[in-house]
Amino acid sequence: MSIKNYLLFAFLICAITTQAQNILSQEEAVKLALENNYGIKIANNAVEIAENNTSVLNSGFLPTLNGSAGATYNLDNTEAQFSNGTSTVLNGAESSRYNASLNVNYTIFDGLGRRYNYKRLKEQYQLSELQARETIENTIVQLFSVYYNVAQLSENVDALQQTLKVSKDRLVRAQYQFDYGQNTKLGVLNAEVDINNDSINIINTNQLLKSAKRDLNVVLGNVLEDAFQVDTEVIFALQFQKDSLFENAKRRNVALLQTEKNIAISQLDIKSGKSAYLPTLGLTGTYGWNENNNNAASFVSVSTNTGLSGGLNLSWNLFDGGSTMTRVKNAKVNLETQQLQKENILISITRDFENAWEDYQNKLNIYNIQQSNILTSQSNFERTQEKFKIGQVNSIEFRQAQLNLLNAELSRNQAKFQAKLAEIQLLQLSGELLNVNF
Incomplete structure (x- = not known):
C-alpha cells in the first residue's frame, strides 16, 4: 500500500471512529444527572419520607384500636x-x-398540639423539598464544572494537535532544506525538539481529558461508556437585567427560602409548646x-x-416542674435565631450577587477580548508562516508565532467556559438555575 493510500485509509478510520463516539449534549447530561446521580436519589428519598410523615396516619387525629x-x-x-x-x-x-x-x-x-404538629410536618416536608432542590442545584453546578472542563480539554487537544501538525510540516520542510544544502542540521534538530514538546503536551492533556471524563461519569451515576464526547459550543443566554435578577435572588434563593421555612417551623414549635398548658x-x-x-x-x-x-x-398537667415553660422559652429563642439568620443571609446574598454579577461581566468581557486576540494571533501566524516559507523569518521567530497562536487558543477556551460557569453560578444564586434550558 502506498503512503498516499495509507494516509487516506487512516483518515477514513479516524472519521468513522469520531462519528462512532457519542456526543453528550448539555441537555442529556442534565437529564442523566437528575435520573442517576446518587446524591439526588438520596435527597429524593428524604423528600419521600417527609411526605409520608405528612399523612393523616401520622397526624394523631385518628383513634387507636387494640x-x-x-x-x-x-x-x-x-x-x-x-x-x-x-x-x-x-x-x-x-x-x-x-x-x-x-x-x-x-x-x-389536646390543647391544639396535634394541629400544630401536623402543620409542622407539612412545613418540614416543604423544607425537605427545598433541601432536595439545593442538592439538585449544587449537582448541576458540579456537573457543568466537570462538563466544561471536559469540553475545554477537548478543544485544547484539538489546538495542540493542530500545532503538532504544523510542527511536523516544518520538520519535513527543514529536512528537505538540509538535504538540498539550503539549511543546516540545526533547523532539523529544532523542529524535532518542538515536535517532541508538542507531543508531550498532547499526551499530558489527553491524560487530563480522560480523568475529567471519569469525573463527569461519576456525577452522572457512572452510566456512560468510555468513548464519548461533549458539546463544546457555548451559548450565553442570560435574559435578565441586573435589577430583576437581584429581586429574584431575594425571593427565590434556596438558602433564603429554607430559612423562611425554619422560621415557620419555629413559630409552630412555640404554639405546640404552649398547648401543654391546656387540658387534654x-x-x-x-x-x-x-x-x-x-x-x-x-x-x-x-x-x-x-x-x-x-x-x-x-x-390537666397544672405544673410539670417547669419543663413546658423551658421548651417554650427555647422555642422563642430559636425563632429569634432563625430571624437573625435570615437577615444575615439577605446581607450575604447582596454581597454574593454583586460579586457574581461583576465576575460574570468581567469574564464575559475577557472572553470577547480573547476572541479578538485569536483573529490577531491567527493573522500574525499566517503572515509569519508565509515569510518562513520564503526564508525571511527564521525558525525561532516562526515557533514564537506558532506558540502565540496556541496560547491565544488555550486562553480563549479557558475564558469561554469560565464565563459560562460564572453565568450558571449567577443563575443559581438568583434561584433561576432550574428555570433555564441548557
Whole structure:
C-alpha cells in the first residue's frame, strides 16, 4: 500500500471512529444527572419520607384500636366449708377463665398540639423539598464544572494537535532544506525538539481529558461508556437585567427560602409548646367478653359476660416542674435565631450577587477580548508562516508565532467556559438555575 493510500485509509478510520463516539449534549447530561446521580436519589428519598410523615396516619387525629385476649387454667386441691355446715374436699379440681376485648382510645382535645404538629410536618416536608432542590442545584453546578472542563480539554487537544501538525510540516520542510544544502542540521534538530514538546503536551492533556471524563461519569451515576464526547459550543443566554435578577435572588434563593421555612417551623414549635398548658380530653371505649368455668366448689359452674363500656377522661398537667415553660422559652429563642439568620443571609446574598454579577461581566468581557486576540494571533501566524516559507523569518521567530497562536487558543477556551460557569453560578444564586434550558 502506498503512503498516499495509507494516509487516506487512516483518515477514513479516524472519521468513522469520531462519528462512532457519542456526543453528550448539555441537555442529556442534565437529564442523566437528575435520573442517576446518587446524591439526588438520596435527597429524593428524604423528600419521600417527609411526605409520608405528612399523612393523616401520622397526624394523631385518628383513634387507636387494640385488641387483647387471655386464658387461664387452674388445677387445684380444694377443701370447701359451706354455710349449712357441710363440707367437701376436691382433689385436682379444674377451672378456667377466658377473656377477649377491643379497646378504643381517642383524644378529643389536646390543647391544639396535634394541629400544630401536623402543620409542622407539612412545613418540614416543604423544607425537605427545598433541601432536595439545593442538592439538585449544587449537582448541576458540579456537573457543568466537570462538563466544561471536559469540553475545554477537548478543544485544547484539538489546538495542540493542530500545532503538532504544523510542527511536523516544518520538520519535513527543514529536512528537505538540509538535504538540498539550503539549511543546516540545526533547523532539523529544532523542529524535532518542538515536535517532541508538542507531543508531550498532547499526551499530558489527553491524560487530563480522560480523568475529567471519569469525573463527569461519576456525577452522572457512572452510566456512560468510555468513548464519548461533549458539546463544546457555548451559548450565553442570560435574559435578565441586573435589577430583576437581584429581586429574584431575594425571593427565590434556596438558602433564603429554607430559612423562611425554619422560621415557620419555629413559630409552630412555640404554639405546640404552649398547648401543654391546656387540658387534654380523651374518649375511651371497650367491648369485652369473659367466660369463667368454675370447679365444683363454686355455686356457679359457668358464667359468661359480654358488655360495652365507655368513658371520658380529663387530664390537666397544672405544673410539670417547669419543663413546658423551658421548651417554650427555647422555642422563642430559636425563632429569634432563625430571624437573625435570615437577615444575615439577605446581607450575604447582596454581597454574593454583586460579586457574581461583576465576575460574570468581567469574564464575559475577557472572553470577547480573547476572541479578538485569536483573529490577531491567527493573522500574525499566517503572515509569519508565509515569510518562513520564503526564508525571511527564521525558525525561532516562526515557533514564537506558532506558540502565540496556541496560547491565544488555550486562553480563549479557558475564558469561554469560565464565563459560562460564572453565568450558571449567577443563575443559581438568583434561584433561576432550574428555570433555564441548557
